[in-house]
Amino acid sequence: MLSGMAAIGLAFTNILLLFVSIVVLALTPVPYLGLALVPWTMTLVRMRTDLERRRASRTGVAVTRPYHPPPEPAVAGVWPRFRWIVTDPATWRDLAWLAPEAVVGFGLGTIGVLVPLYGLAGLTLTPVWIWLGTGWYGYGAIWSAATWPAALLCLPQGAVILAGGLWLAPWLRRVDARFTRLFLAPTRNAELxxxxxxxxxxxxxxxxxxxxxxxxxxxxxxxxxxxxxxxxxxxxxxxxxxxxxxxxxxxxxxxxxxxxxxxxxxxxxxxxxxxHPPVLAERGLGGAVRALALSLPIPIAVEVELSGRPDTPVESAAYFAVAEALTNLIRHSRAHCGSVSLRHRDRTLTIVVTDDGAGGADPAAGTGLRGIERRLAAFDGTVTLSSPAGGPTVITMEMPCALSSPRTTPSSGTG
Missing domain, CATH: 1.10.287 (Helix Hairpins)
Known part of the structure; x- marks a missing residue:
């Protein structure tokens, strides 16, 4: 029900943004004024569409940002920013989405709010009948509480409608998210x-x-x-x-x-x-990580599930990424123990490094995560950090790759 109320409020926001955008675009011929106002207004529109992308992602519908990269700071000015905005097709797709989403979002949000409220009203009719006595004759065309049996029937009917409305709300949100993806997801050209x-x-x-x-x-x-x-x-x-x-x-x-x-x-x-460590060439990624874990001053459990070996460049990048993560663990986490997990599923090598330290790791604070990201980015790898205050810290690294030669070392162990 809260998501429905949010959708209704955001629908009115869409109308306001569309009106402001039309006015600003009409002022484009005015010297300096249009050039300055258009990027500012489109930034607000993009903030709105980014919010909708995040709301869609919570329903399992991923909507990627399709925008051109901004101009370099060295050349950023009024005219480069204006040209960056107006030459991006995603800008006009955002504007084209505002009005339809206002209608669809308002309609689906209204359904998501009114149905549970109507069921809640049915649940409350019997107490109201008791309080008002025989002077109460019903609610709308469905509820009738003029007699005791009718008042009692309001309870199960209201419960069913309330449960149905709450069950329906996530589906309505998902429908809205899929409609959003039609407009805001990048096109094939944009993806390329x-x-x-x-x-x-x-x-x-x-x-x-x-x-x-x-x-x-x-x-x-x-x-x-x-x-x-x-x-x-x-x-x-x-x-x-x-x-x-x-x-x-x-x-x-x-x-x-x-x-x-x-x-x-x-x-x-x-x-x-x-x-390139000799142990990596001799024993593979799993054996090299175990040897690395044994050389550290705190116990590091190592679990390996690899049916073969990645290509040498991928294997080397993965090893040094683990080494850098473990170095950060020893230097900054104040942990008493940690673990490394290496698995290969669906042509993806997944490495998870955890520790029981103090948490609060910040990539911007020079903890080495940026170096790991740069190392893995060359192979389309990704790095995800979870480090709440108080711990634990979990670094998840993923690299698409295929395994080649059969495994010659045990599949799991502890270092």
Whole structure:
């Protein structure tokens, strides 16, 4: 019944927005005034349509936003914003939706409100009859409470109508949502355009991430292994000059060179592990995640249900996404334990990382979720965060992929 009342109120909002939009569009020829008012008004219209999309999603009817991306802030001005609004076909579909939705929403909302109210009225007729006595002769054309038997019959009739109205309300809301989808869902061309835009952004993020990774590798090689090898070369050269004259000192330098070479080898192994861990290539995603969990200071349960292995790029991205999520868990969550679940269903790899920490994780606070999103976006992956205050924190990562070779490791376990 509340959704019906909301639909009635929003129907009047649609009429008001349509009237304001027509007036503003009529003022477009007026210098500066139309250019400034049209984007502002259409923003209000989009706020209204976005609200309707959210209401539709609550009924299980998904309606995607179809709008062009806004102009870059560097070039944003009155004219670019005006052109962005008026050249977007979704703007005119929004305007075309306002009037029909006002009629449909008002009609369905009225039915959703009046039917339960009518049933409620039937339930209240018997108490009213008792209070008023024989002077009460009914309600409308259905209810008649002039006698005791008639008054008592109002109770079951009213209960049936009230229950029927409450049962009917979600169906009416779903019908309204499907009608909304006819107007506000993106067309085929709009879906292709949005897909191209998403791929362009994803490609740019991937290129930036790869460039940053190459810079990191270059820095680690320059500051670590390369410096160690230069030092090693100098020590060996010095030992070579002393081997005949001062063999004892030369042997000390060679021992120092041996230690330096061992350190360089360890650093090089760490660097290689950061590029593509050998355990990932040897044991697959499940085994690599278990090995990672065993190296952490708190217990992490690992459950794996994979019938094969993803492609190497997908497997690597999934591993490093889990590693980053677990790193955030150790650093920020104050958790005592956690878990990682890896499953493959319907050609989708689903990874769920949970912890029993304090919760309240915020992607904007630099908790690493943005890095995970950028890493998975290159493979059309998505990241969903649930972290209420007090916990638990649940990070769900999904990546579309197919599995190839058969599994060689156990399907589940605890790390």
């Amino acid at each position: 355009r949005l897909r191209v835009t998403q791929l362009t952004i994803t490609r740019a993020d991937t290129v930036d991430a790869q460039a940053a990774e190459l810079r990191r590798i270059e820095r680690d090689l320059h500051d670590g292994v390369q410096a160690r090898l230069v030092s090693l070369s100098l020590i060996i050269g010095l030992a070579d000059t002393l081997i005949d004259r001062k063999p004892a000192e030369a042997h000390k330098l060679l021992a120092e060179a041996r230690e330096s070479s061992t350190t360089a080898l360890v650093e090089l192994r760490h660097l290689v592990r950061g590029i």
